[in-house]
Amino acid sequence: MTNNTITAPRGFLAAGVSGTIKRSGKKDVGLLVCPSGARAAAMFTTNRIVASPVIISREHVKSQTVYGVVMNSGNANACTGTQGIRNAMTMCKLLAREVDAKPQQILVASTGIIGHQLPMKKVTAGILDAAEKLSGSAEAGFDFANAIMTTDTRPKQAFRQIKIDTRTITIAGTVKGAGMIAPNMATTLCFITTDIAIKKTLLAHALTDAIGNSLNRFTVDGHQSTNDTAILLASGLAGNKEIAAAGKAYKMFATALRDLCEDLMKQMALDAEGATRMFKVEIEGAASKQDAAKAARAVADYALFKCAVHGSDPNWGRIICAIGSSQVKLKREKLSCKIGNVTVFKNGAPAAFDAKKVSKLMSQKEHTITIDLGSGKHTDFCYGCDLGREYVTINADYHT
Amino acid sequence: MTNNTITAPRGFLAAGVSGTIKRSGKKDVGLLVCPSGARAAAMFTTNRIVASPVIISREHVKSQTVYGVVMNSGNANACTGTQGIRNAMTMCKLLAREVDAKPQQILVASTGIIGHQLPMKKVTAGILDAAEKLSGSAEAGFDFANAIMTTDTRPKQAFRQIKIDTRTITIAGTVKGAGMIAPNMATTLCFITTDIAIKKTLLAHALTDAIGNSLNRFTVDGHQSTNDTAILLASGLAGNKEIAAAGKAYKMFATALRDLCEDLMKQMALDAEGATRMFKVEIEGAASKQDAAKAARAVADYALFKCAVHGSDPNWGRIICAIGSSQVKLKREKLSCKIGNVTVFKNGAPAAFDAKKVSKLMSQKEHTITIDLGSGKHTDFCYGCDLGREYVTINADYHT
Numbered sequence: 001m002t003n004n005t006i007t008a009p010r011g012f013l014a015a016g017v018s019g020t021i022k023r024s025g026k027k028d029v030g031l032l033v034c035p036s037g038a039r040a041a042a043m044f045t046t047n048r049i050v051a052s053p054v055i056i057s058r059e060h061v062k063s064q065t066v067y068g069v070v071m072n073s074g075n076a077n078a079c080t081g082t083q084g085i086r087n088a089m090t091m092c093k094l095l096a097r098e099v100d101a102k103p104q105q106i107l108v109a110s111t112g113i114i115g116h117q118l119p120m121k122k123v124t125a126g127i128l129d130a131a132e133k134l135s136g137s138a139e140a141g142f143d144f145a146n147a148i149m150t151t152d153t154r155p156k157q158a159f160r161q162i163k164i165d166t167r168t169i170t171i172a173g174t175v176k177g178a179g180m181i182a183p184n185m186a187t188t189l190c191f192i193t194t195d196i197a198i199k200k201t202l203l204a205h206a207l208t209d210a211i212g213n214s215l216n217r218f219t220v221d222g223h224q225s226t227n228d229t230a231i232l233l234a235s236g237l238a239g240n241k242e243i244a245a246a247g248k249a250y251k252m253f254a255t256a257l258r259d260l261c262e263d264l265m266k267q268m269a270l271d272a273e274g275a276t277r278m279f280k281v282e283i284e285g286a287a288s289k290q291d292a293a294k295a296a297r298a299v300a301d302y303a304l305f306k307c308a309v310h311g312s313d314p315n316w317g318r319i320i321c322a323i324g325s326s327q328v329k330l331k332r333e334k335l336s337c338k339i340g341n342v343t344v345f346k347n348g349a350p351a352a353f354d355a356k357k358v359s360k361l362m363s364q365k366e367h368t369i370t371i372d373l374g375s376g377k378h379t380d381f382c383y384g385c386d387l388g389r390e391y392v393t394i395n396a397d398y399h400t
Numbered sequence: 401m402t403n404n405t406i407t408a409p410r411g412f413l414a415a416g417v418s419g420t421i422k423r424s425g426k427k428d429v430g431l432l433v434c435p436s437g438a439r440a441a442a443m444f445t446t447n448r449i450v451a452s453p454v455i456i457s458r459e460h461v462k463s464q465t466v467y468g469v470v471m472n473s474g475n476a477n478a479c480t481g482t483q484g485i486r487n488a489m490t491m492c493k494l495l496a497r498e499v500d501a502k503p504q505q506i507l508v509a510s511t512g513i514i515g516h517q518l519p520m521k522k523v524t525a526g527i528l529d530a531a532e533k534l535s536g537s538a539e540a541g542f543d544f545a546n547a548i549m550t551t552d553t554r555p556k557q558a559f560r561q562i563k564i565d566t567r568t569i570t571i572a573g574t575v576k577g578a579g580m581i582a583p584n585m586a587t588t589l590c591f592i593t594t595d596i597a598i599k600k601t602l603l604a605h606a607l608t609d610a611i612g613n614s615l616n617r618f619t620v621d622g623h624q625s626t627n628d629t630a631i632l633l634a635s636g637l638a639g640n641k642e643i644a645a646a647g648k649a650y651k652m653f654a655t656a657l658r659d660l661c662e663d664l665m666k667q668m669a670l671d672a673e674g675a676t677r678m679f680k681v682e683i684e685g686a687a688s689k690q691d692a693a694k695a696a697r698a699v700a701d702y703a704l705f706k707c708a709v710h711g712s713d714p715n716w717g718r719i720i721c722a723i724g725s726s727q728v729k730l731k732r733e734k735l736s737c738k739i740g741n742v743t744v745f746k747n748g749a750p751a752a753f754d755a756k757k758v759s760k761l762m763s764q765k766e767h768t769i770t771i772d773l774g775s776g777k778h779t780d781f782c783y784g785c786d787l788g789r790e791y792v793t794i795n796a797d798y799h800t
Contacts, residue, residue, distance in 0.1 A: 049724030049732065079720050081749030114717025115750045226721055303703070317514025320479050321626055324449030332449065349481035350515045 004159035005141020009170040009195035011036050011235030015133040016143030019126020021074035021112070021119060029126030030147035032191060033068035033099055033134055038233040040066035040107065041204035043211050045228035051078035052088040053108040054227060060092065060104050061231075064200065067101035069191065069231055070094070070108050070127060073150050073176070076187065077110040077118050078226040087118045094124060098131040109229045111150055111176060111187040145174040148189050152177040156267040160256045164249045165240045169196045171256055175215070175264040177271045188215055190230035190264065196253055197236035198243040205246070206254040207232045214261035218269055218300075218383045232257075265383065270365065274388035278366050279309055282381045285372040291328040292373075292380035298326035299369060300384030310386035314358040316344040323371060334374025340367050347374075404559035405541020409570040409595035411436050411635030415533040416543030419526020421474035421512070421519060429526030430547035432591060433468035433499050433534055438633040440466035440507065441604035443611050445628035451478035452488040453508040454627060460492065460504050461631075464600065467501035469591065469631055470494070471509040472523055473550050473576070476587065478514045478626040487518045494524060498531040509629045511550055511576060511587040545574040548589050552577040556667040560656045564649045565640045569596045571656055575615070575664040577671045588615055590630035590664065596653055597636035598643040605646070606654040607632045614661035618669055618700075618783045632657075665783065670765065674788035678766050679709055682781045685772040691728040692773075692780035698726035699769060700784030710786035714758040716744040723771060734774025740767050 007014050011034050019029040042061040044054050053071075060066070070091045077084050092106040099106075110118070133140065145155035160171045173192035190211070198206075211230050236242070243250050269278040281299045286292035299305060302322035308315040316337055323330065337345040340361040344353050361367055407414050411434050419429040442461040444454050453471075460466070470491045477484050492506040499506075510518070533540065545555035560571045573592035590611070598606075611630050636642070643650050669678040681699045686692035699705060702722035708715040716737055723730065737745040740761040742753050761767055 047721065047724040048727060048730060049720055049735075076717070079717060079745065079748070079750060083749075114715075114721060115745065117750075224725065226717075226724060315514075317476070317479060317626075320449055321447065321514060324447040324626060325624065327448060330448060335449075345479065345515065348479070349483075350479060350517075 003138035003141065004172065005138050005157055006032060006144060006172045006174055006191060006193045007136045007138065007141035008159060008172045009193045009235060010237035011195055012193045013134040013136050014140045014144040015130040015135065016145070016147030017126055017130045017133060019072065019122045019129070021072055021122050021126070027143060027147035028072055028074040029123065029130050030071045030144040031068060031095060031127065031130045031134060032144060032193070032233070034233055034235050035067070035099065036235060036237065037065035037067055038235050039198065039200045039203050041200070041207040041232045042107065043207060043230045045224040045226060047224045047226050049079065049226050051076050051110060051227040052080055052084035053077055053110045054229060055085060056088045056092060057107045057109065057229065060107050063105045065105060066107060066233060067099050067105045068095050070106060071110065071148060071189065072118070072123055072126070073111050073148055075110060075112040075116055075118050076114045076227050078114040080115065080117050083117055087120055090120065091123060091127065094127045095131070107231055109189050109227070109231070111148070111189050111227050114226060148174065148176040150176060152271055154271060156264055156271065158260045158263040160260045162252050162256045164196070164252060167238050167240045169238045169240060169253065170194065171260050173260055173264055175268050177268045187225040187227040188268070189227070190215060192232040192260070194232070195235045195238040196243065197238060197240050198234055198253065202243055202246065202250055203232060203234050206257050209254055210258040210261040213258055214265040217381060218265050269383055269385045272385045275385035276388055277309065277364065278383055278385040280366070280368045280381055280383050282368060282370045282379065283373065284370065284379050285374050285376060286378040286380070287329040287376040289378045289380060292378045295323055295326050295328045295371065295373065296380050296382035298322045299371065300382040303387055306384060306387035309362060310388050312359045312363040314339055314344060314355055314362060319369060319371065320345060328373065329375045331374035334372070336372040336374070338370040403538035403541065404572060405538050405557055406432060406544060406572045406574055406591060406593045407536045407538065407541035408559060408572045409593045409635060410637035411595055412593045413534040413536050414540045414544040415530040415535065416547030417526055417530045417533060419472065419522045419529070421472055421522050421526070427543060427547035428472055428474040429523065429530050430471045430544040431468060431495060431527065431530045431534060432544060432593070432633070434633055434635050435467070435499060436635060436637065437465035437467055438635050439598065439600045439603050441600070441607040441632045442507065443607060443630045445624040445626060447624045447626050449479065449626050451476050451510060451627040452480060452484035453477055453510045454629060455485060456488045456492060457507045457509065457629065460507050463505045465505060466507060466633060467499045467505045468495050469507045469509065470527060471548060471589065472518070472526070473511050473548055475510060475512040475516055475518050476514045476627050477510040477518050480515065480517050483517055487520055490520065491523060491527065494527045495531070507631055509589050509627070509631070511548070511589055511627050514626060548574065548576040550576060552671055554671060556664055556671065558660045558663040560660045562652050562656045564596070564652060567638050567640045569638045569640060569653065570594065571660050573660055573664055575668050577668045587625040587627040588668070590615060592632040592660070594632070595635045595638040596643065597638060597640050598634055598653065602643055602646065602650055603632060603634050606657050609654055610658040610661040613658055614665040617781060618665050669783055669785045672785045675785035676788055677709065677764065678783055678785040680766070680768045680781055680783050682768060682770045682779065683773065684770065684779050685774045685776060686778040686780070687729040687776040689778045689780060692778045695723055695726050695728045695771065695773065696780050696782035698722045699771065700782040703787055706784060706787035709762060710788050712759045712763040714739055714744060714755055714762060719769060719771065720745060728773065729775045731774035734772070736772040736774070738770040
């Protein structure tokens with residue numbers, strides 16, 4: 001079995017076990033360790049209410065060297081007051097002791113139900129159990145990818161390799177999925193490992209760029225969960241000359257990382273609660289970059305259109321309605337829309353089209369909607385997925 | 401049969417017929433006429449893409465005297481270019497000819513599918529048929545209330561009477577419903593009649609106030625449909641001294657109108673697509689009125705919480721998550737939340753509560769969520785309804 005998990009890059013160990021935090025008995029405690037020490041970068045939710053692990057990790061990621069990440073699913077440790085902060089810190093201390101690091105050199109993440117204190121006996125036992133099982137094997141990486149899941153139906157992993165200085169650089173990542181309507185309402189946790197040698201500031205820059213063009217294109221800033229976290233660890237063991245400037249080598253790495261994150265985002269979109277397919281919204285002719293982004297997200301978030309996608313229904317009126325609602329600048333007499341390569345609305349008026357053909361196109365796993373606002377030269381894009389009945393079933397019954 | 405329809409106030413005739421615009425053969429053309437001439441006020445969608453009838457009615461409502469309203473369901477006449485404008489104007493001309501008025505003295509409204517030209521032969525035949533059936537009877541008012549429906553399962557009507565100058569003033573209204581997630585995404589059409597004698601400016605003021613505190617509390621400004629319209633006609637035949645200032649009589653009228661609109665809003669909320677219950681979100685302790693409104697709407701619009709309401713699930717974590725997402729000012733250590741009269745979150749930490757009791761409370765037809773942001777003295781509110789599987793079923797298959 002080729003290792004294409006987060007333990008594939010040189011220098012990483014992982015584990016995933018059941019600490020019985022989840023009633024189902026599925027895996028719910030994960031450890032990711034870099035014994036030689038890693039450069040770390042992270043991005044967090046912009047929600048004004050952030051979970052305890054986010055508060056802790058935002059501080060700990062400032063450490064020059066990070067030795068590991070401890071995570072649990074089944075409980076978000078959010079809205080849990082000072083006790084929640086202490087519990088998140090305890091998780092860091094437990095792993096720190098196991099890997100001979102300072103607690104400040106450990107990151108922590110949680111996902112699951114909001115507002116319940118962590119069952120610390122179970123969490124502690126789970127961490128100690130996982131620490132004994134730490135391994136660089138593909139199985140261990142796969143166990144970690146399983147431990148981060150909540151309503152996901154399958155683990156999501158991606159793997160890329162590039163050559164820098166004749167050295168093979170490996171990047172691997174795993175992500176846990178999100179809800180659907182404003183897809184970012186459920187927690188997104190993303191863990192990426194790489195063995196590249198790179199300066200901490202550049203690592204952070206590459207992560208911001210990659211997430212900004214992938215996972216954050218599937219989310220709206222204003223609607224993130226309390227726990228959203230993306231962590232990137234670089235062991236530096238690939239043997240390349242440390243990347244210290246934004247030159248060619250940096251660009252190769254940044255491009256591969258972005259590609260990997262887009263891969264993870266698409267896997268996440270297609271495994272969104274009740275989703276059966278995804279779509280890309282491309283905005284052209286916007287008066288500003290902000291307008292383009294706003295319009296793209298307005299369409300991707302529009303529940304009525306997401307329902308239409310679920311029904312393979314070329315109801316472009318809902319697209320135009322979403323665009324109008326977004327309050328962006330537009331020229332009514334130039335406004336145009338394509339579904340796939342088929343023009344359905346042209347210069348402010350309906351265009352004749354083969355509804356059956358477009359319906360078939362929309363029933364594919366992925367299709368693209370293009371809207372020209374006729375107001376300028378700016379473009380942007382966003383991904384969305386369809387809204388199915390299962391979404392309601394899952395979310396009406398999740399808690400009780 | 402007591403008349404509690406829009407023909408109840410003195411001076412109004414109505415009709416509702418099938419023009420076979422809807423494939424179902426249900427009523428789809430409605431006329432509302434005030435032969436003696438009425439003062440008119442209207443409010444329209446803030447969507448940047450507005451339907452042809454909105455463009456026309458925005459102009460025509462400026463007329464000092466309005467003689468009637470012509471409407472159709474089954475086709476929104478939106479995104480239909482200049483042909484759409486001509487068709488909306490033709491509808492006005494047809495009714496104008498019947499009631500001996502100028503086209504500029506007729507208002508027009510449409511609802512239904514976006515992006516298809518109106519079938520003008522059918523619309524014309526329907527208007528002429530309805531004109532022959534114009535009547536001041538309760539049956540005629542009820543027919544009109546039926547003709548405005550799209551996915552509504554029942555007509556919605558409200559009726560109020562007050563005494564001014566020993567005269568009985570009657571107000572009656574009907575509304576057609578909306579979709580659900582951001583509930584305003586489907587078209588809201590609201591028609592209100594009254595026989596009060598009142599200055600045009602005050603009539604408009606009363607309508608803005610009433611809609612602003614009812615229908616617009618169930619909608620988010622940024623997400624209105626292309627066709628949303630509320631029209632208020634005052635015949636002036638009640639015999640009261642014309643209200644010319646915002647004194648006691650005006651306040652009595654404005655209060656009754658607001659009450660009537662709240663009644664219509666609640667009927668609409670409970671008949672939203674797939675909805676089984678509604679909830680009121682009350683925000684306290686906000687740093688500004690704007691923050692209070694924004695936070696209230698964020699919770700009422702939050703699909704994950706709407707699903708929880710559908711499942712009678714006291715998942716208050718989703719409420720707190722929505723509040724945090726809304727980016728309003730809040731003091732984490734003072735943030736508190738009640739469901740009904742039960743405190744579920746207090747001063748930034750979970751509160752112990754009887755989940756069964758709260759679940760039962762949430763299964764009622766209406767309940768209230770109260771959130772204290774702990775940041776100031778401002779308050780506001782918003783209404784929402786639950787999100788059921790039926791919403792998806794209806795909206796995945798509406799078009800094709």
